[in-house]
Amino acid sequence: MIYFIIPLIIVIVLTVVAFLSRKKHLEEISKMEQEKLQIQNKPIFEEMMKVKQLNMTGETEDMFERWRNTWTEVIDERLPKVDLLLLDAESQVDRFRFKKATETEKQIVETLEQCEREMRDLLQELNELIGSEEKNRVEMEKIKETHRAARKRILAHQYSFGPAVEPLEKVWEAFNPRFEQYDALIESGNYLQAREIVIALAEKEEHFTYLLEEIPTLLTELQTKIPAALRELRKGIIEMEGQAYYLGHLKLPARFDKIEQQLVNLRQLLARLDVEEVAHDVEEIHDEIESFYDVLEEEVSSRHYVEEHWEPTLDLFEELQYSISDTIEELKFVQQSYRLDEEESQIPHYGMQKLNTLAKRVEEYIERQERHESAYSERQIELQGIAEELDAIADEQTKFSNRIKNLRIDENMVRSRLIALSQQLHIADRNLHRANIPGVPDEMEIQLEEADEQIFIVKQSLEEVPLNMALVESYVQKASAVVEDVCDKADDMVENALLVERIIQYGNRYRASHPHVHEKLLQAEESFMQYRYLRALEEAATAVEEVEPGAMKKIQSTLHQKV
Known part of the structure; x- marks a missing residue:
């Protein structure tokens, strides 16, 4: 029984596997047949007929012929070949020749994929051609309208473009041959080539519009605003020098002359339509002019500082001269009663030495004040340095003066403390012995x-x-x-x-x-x-x-x- 049952089970298993494989292959064949029908039923020829609305010459005609030949080959040759392969695959599956059927199915898949790929490429080129025609028409009309408006603007506002009028007109006229080339390509059915011209013209028109927008603004800067700012600065310098400001160290007139010469060169660049370079230089000139205003404002601010702080600083200098002299005299009397270490006793003398050294700087400062040969910003820096040194001397002398004045107080405090300690010790001794x-x-x-x-x-x-x-x-x-x-x-x-x-x-x-x-x-x-x-x-x-x-x-x- 065992020898009979085992072969029977094997036969049953093989039969089940064979029928399952057959079912799987038949399902795959059915799926491929559906894919073939989808490709076959695509309305490709109807899509290609849309091209008939265009000029069927030149590039358009060549593309149409190529598409028709390609799709005819798909319908008349490749899809019938797929039908035959599908029949072979079904026959092989019915005879349980699954390996052979798999090879046939692979050929079917490759053929269908090639047909699908050619159909997709064909539709893409077709849509691109038709879309190019519509885009070309809409965008070219917009470009021509902008171009006409630019012409009117140049004629109506020639004064605002100055020396750039003639170069701008040449740039404007350079568009016309390209317009004619575009029309010729459309007439000959070369829509894709015409598309390249539209893209190039759109970029040129955008740049041309940029020139029309920027040149009047830059010309106003070069001819009006910057020269006016320079005139205002020259006038301000004359007024400040009349008010005893010294500005020679800034060398502003020479820098103004350099900018004015630069304006001449920039107008020449603008006549050559080098707008980007001119715009960059104009921005740098504005930054430089702002720096001129900043240094002049700094001089005004420094003058206020000097006028406000000079007298107090001079008063402090004179006050220290007297106070340190008094401290030195007081020190002589204090040293008769109190002993000070050598370094501490020299503090007022060192202060007087510093003050004598500083006196030379004060004298030189007064001379520069009277000659008006130095900028207020320089005077402010020098005055701040003098004031800082005077403050340091004053602080040191004040601490020393307080120290010697407190010596008597400290002595009295020590004597009082000594009495308290004596009493405290006496009480402790008495308490012990009593x-x-x-x-x-x-x-x-x-x-x-x-x-x-x-x-x-x-x-x-x-x-x-x-x-x-x-x-x-x-x-x-x-x-x-x-x-x-x-x-x-x-x-x-x-x-x-x-x-x-x-x-x-x-x-x-x-x-x-x-x-x-x-x-x-x-x-x-x-x-x-x-x-x-x-x-x-x-x-x-x-x-x-x-x-x-x-x-x-x-x-x-x-x-x-x-x-």
């Missing part, structure tokens, strides 16, 4: 003596003549630090001693019931009698905290409230 404690440790006595010595050093430095305040102030700072430190330690010692007494008193209640507390309190009392108050505090606090945690805070709170 407190109810066994005694004062040797190290505390040493620190008190050191603080007292620092105060003595300050007192001694205040007795020196002349007084060196910088040194005195450094001594005061050191004395302040030492006194503050020893006073804080003295207060802490007294407080710790009082706290030890309170803790021992509080712990007495536990002596009988807790022998180890009694032992530690005895150690604390021994440390207390040896002036070791901080250690006594630690030993007493540890003893009480062991039997009553938190007792320390309660004792401290009670003590602070009493204090």
Whole structure:
């Protein structure tokens, strides 16, 4: 049974595959037949008949003949060949010769694609020819209308085109031969060649219109606006020089002459219709003229600055001469009472040297002012430099003057501070020796003596003549630090001693019931009698905290409230 079933299954599978392949090929053949019918039914000859409306001569006639021959070959030769190939393919499929059928189908596809491609090219050329005729007619009429309007404009406004009238007329007349060439090509049916002439004429007409628009504007600039601006500038320069402005450094008249010569050259370029170059140069001339106005406005602005700031600057110069001289004299008296370092004491002398050097620049500036041989912009720069140096000198001298005036104030402040430190140290010493404690440790006595010595050093430095305040102030700072430190330690010692007494008193209640507390309190009392108050505090606090945690805070709170 197995040997019988397996071959049967294979036969069935092969049969199913064969019928499926046959169905697929028949569907493909049907599809190709539909494509052939679509090509065959295209109304190509009807489309070609539209060309009959044109002049059937020359290029048009040649193209029409070529299209007709091409499509006739498609209809009469290639599509019948496709019919035969379709029949062969069906026959091969019916006989299950699928490989042969595939090769035939490939030939059919290639033939149909070639027919489709030739049909598409034919219709494209046809539409291009017909479209060219319509575009040529519409665009050429527009070009001729613009051309006629340009002629009228040139005749009606010759004055606005100046020397460019004759060149413009020649350019205008150059269109006529091209118009005649276009008409001849249309007459002979050469529409595509005529299309090239239309495109070229459209570009030329656009450029010609550009010339008609730009030339009058540029001619107005060259003949009217720029010369008027130059005349205005020349007039303004004369008026400013009459008002004592010095403008020789700008060399403006020579630059005006150069521009006027450039205008002559630009008018010649305009007569040759070099509009782009002329427009570029005109823009540069306008930028240059704007720069002329800018430098003249700068001179006016600089004059206002000089007139506004010269007197205040001169007043400051003279004021500094007097004030620095006064400071030098004052310094002599101050140095009898106070010692200044060498560099600081030379500040007013250096200021006077700078002022004497600056005096030469001021004199030269005044001479230039009187001769009117320098521009106000230059004077402004020089005046600003002088003013900046004077401000720097004034600032330095003001700081120095305030410094020496404050020396007496600083001395009084140091003396007041010294008295306060002495009182503070005396109070701390008194509190220590009057407190109810066994005694004062040797190290505390040493620190008190050191603080007292620092105060003595300050007192001694205040007795020196002349007084060196910088040194005195450094001594005061050191004395302040030492006194503050020893006073804080003295207060802490007294407080710790009082706290030890309170803790021992509080712990007495536990002596009988807790022998180890009694032992530690005895150690604390021994440390207390040896002036070791901080250690006594630690030993007493540890003893009480062991039997009553938190007792320390309660004792401290009670003590602070009493204090």
